[in-house]
Amino acid sequence: MPTLANNLSDTINRRIEKLPKSEIRSFSQKISQIPGIVKLTVGEPDLNTPDHIKQAAIDDINRDDSHYAPEAGKEEYLNAVSDYLKKSLGVYYNPKNEICATVGVSEALNVSFMAILNPGDKVIVPTPVWGVYFGIIKMAGGVPIEVDTSADNFILTAAHLAEVMENEGKGAKAVILTDPSNPTGRVYAKKDLKELAKVIVDYNLFALSDEIYAELIYAQKKHYSLTQIIPDRTILLSGLSKNFAMTGWRIGYIAAPKEIMQTISKINSFMITSVTDNVQIGAAEAIGHGEQDYIEARAIYERRLHIIQTGLEKNGFTMATPEGAFYIFAKIPSKFGTDDVAFATDLANKVKVGVIPGSYFGAGGQGFVRLSYASSEKCLRTAVERITTYVNEQL
Numbered sequence: 001m002p003t004l005a006n007n008l009s010d011t012i013n014r015r016i017e018k019l020p021k022s023e024i025r026s027f028s029q030k031i032s033q034i035p036g037i038v039k040l041t042v043g044e045p046d047l048n049t050p051d052h053i054k055q056a057a058i059d060d061i062n063r064d065d066s067h068y069a070p071e072a073g074k075e076e077y078l079n080a081v082s083d084y085l086k087k088s089l090g091v092y093y094n095p096k097n098e099i100c101a102t103v104g105v106s107e108a109l110n111v112s113f114m115a116i117l118n119p120g121d122k123v124i125v126p127t128p129v130w131g132v133y134f135g136i137i138k139m140a141g142g143v144p145i146e147v148d149t150s151a152d153n154f155i156l157t158a159a160h161l162a163e164v165m166e167n168e169g170k171g172a173k174a175v176i177l178t179d180p181s182n183p184t185g186r187v188y189a190k191k192d193l194k195e196l197a198k199v200i201v202d203y204n205l206f207a208l209s210d211e212i213y214a215e216l217i218y219a220q221k222k223h224y225s226l227t228q229i230i231p232d233r234t235i236l237l238s239g240l241s242k243n244f245a246m247t248g249w250r251i252g253y254i255a256a257p258k259e260i261m262q263t264i265s266k267i268n269s270f271m272i273t274s275v276t277d278n279v280q281i282g283a284a285e286a287i288g289h290g291e292q293d294y295i296e297a298r299a300i301y302e303r304r305l306h307i308i309q310t311g312l313e314k315n316g317f318t319m320a321t322p323e324g325a326f327y328i329f330a331k332i333p334s335k336f337g338t339d340d341v342a343f344a345t346d347l348a349n350k351v352k353v354g355v356i357p358g359s360y361f362g363a364g365g366q367g368f369v370r371l372s373y374a375s376s377e378k379c380l381r382t383a384v385e386r387i388t389t390y391v392n393e394q395l
């Protein structure tokens with residue numbers, strides 16, 4: 001097994017070396033060793049990809065569609081995304097030059113930040129947040145500015161953004177919103193977005209809008225997007241991982257004005273050349289004909305949300321109403337203090353329930369834990385029973 005030659009180990013990229021590894025992943029791996037643990041830690045659907053989507057990809061492979069796809073994506077996929085955005089949000093993106101296929105939203109984020117950031121540019125990141133953003137922004141040479149939204153029920157308000165832009169965020173290039181949010185399940189109302197948009201325009205910011213959970217919104221609440229208000233400065237990022245249970249397919253997209261899309265497409269082609277053919281064809285089938293799939297998934301998640309939310313509330317946990325995605329961000333009952341890492345570790349060791357400490361999601365997460373309800377109802381009921389034992393018996 002080769003080891004790196006001595007004089008080469010000094011030459012590796014220092015900026016990347018300094019980035020910390022994902023705490024969520026290490027914590028999740030650590031508690032996975034506990035026999036019989038019920039893990040509510042993972043951010044991925046337990047459901048499987050619907051059959052018609054799989055079949056479309058299989059048929060595509062059998063047609064020998066196995067050559068480089070066009071750099072921005074296959075026509076079938078780009079057209080399907082364009083139609084979907086028109087239908088779901090009433091916005092038009094030209095499939096010829098305003099949409100680009102990506103390897104999931106993860107790659108879409110990397111490409112988008114590389115396209116807009118110069119070294120040292122600031123990016124406003126409302127927290128608690130999916131922590132991977134920090135690494136991606138730093139890899140692209142940017143500086144994330146954390147904005148704790150816990151005092152506003154985890155919604156970035158226009159007033160708060162304006163205040164940050166006058167202080168630590170002065171001169172920032174962009175703001176990123178996750179709507180619905182991982183980890184809080186919060187959803188921006190149309191009014192919130194309208195007010196935010198004004199500040200975004202006033203300070204001449206790019207708005208990156210991560211809408212990967214857009215179809216998983218409950219209680220008949222509706223999804224709105226900044227692109228309906230300020231399309232000229234919004235970079236919309238989305239994908240199929242969550243809505244269609246397609247995490248392993250690695251497919252997403254970016255929709256943005258053509259001027260920035262030129263740069264985005266250029267970087268995307270340097271990075272990946274093109275997205276896998278059959279994956280794009282499966283994804284075109286999903287977006288084009290899969291409405292029923294996410295309607296069914298939504299009903300399943302909504303039932304699960306009810307089970308876990310009522311279970312937690314009975315045990316003294318409080319939370320800003322979760323409205324979307326498949327996460328609950330719950331405040332630990334005060335008798336357990338505010339050390340969320342200690343609480344989550346103890347809960348795993350004593351009653352075998354795995355949750356993620358809230359502080360891993362950035363400022364404002366201290367004293368909270370994130371629970372994912374992308375697990376079976378049986379698992380969720382078991383978790384609630386065990387949490388009840390833990391809380392009542394103060395183990």
Ligand code: PMP
Binds near residue numbers: 043103182239241
């Ligand atoms: N954005 C958010 C908010 C997420 O929670 C995740 C996955 N956990 C991603 C992006 C990455 O998604 P993808 O599988 O499309 O790369």
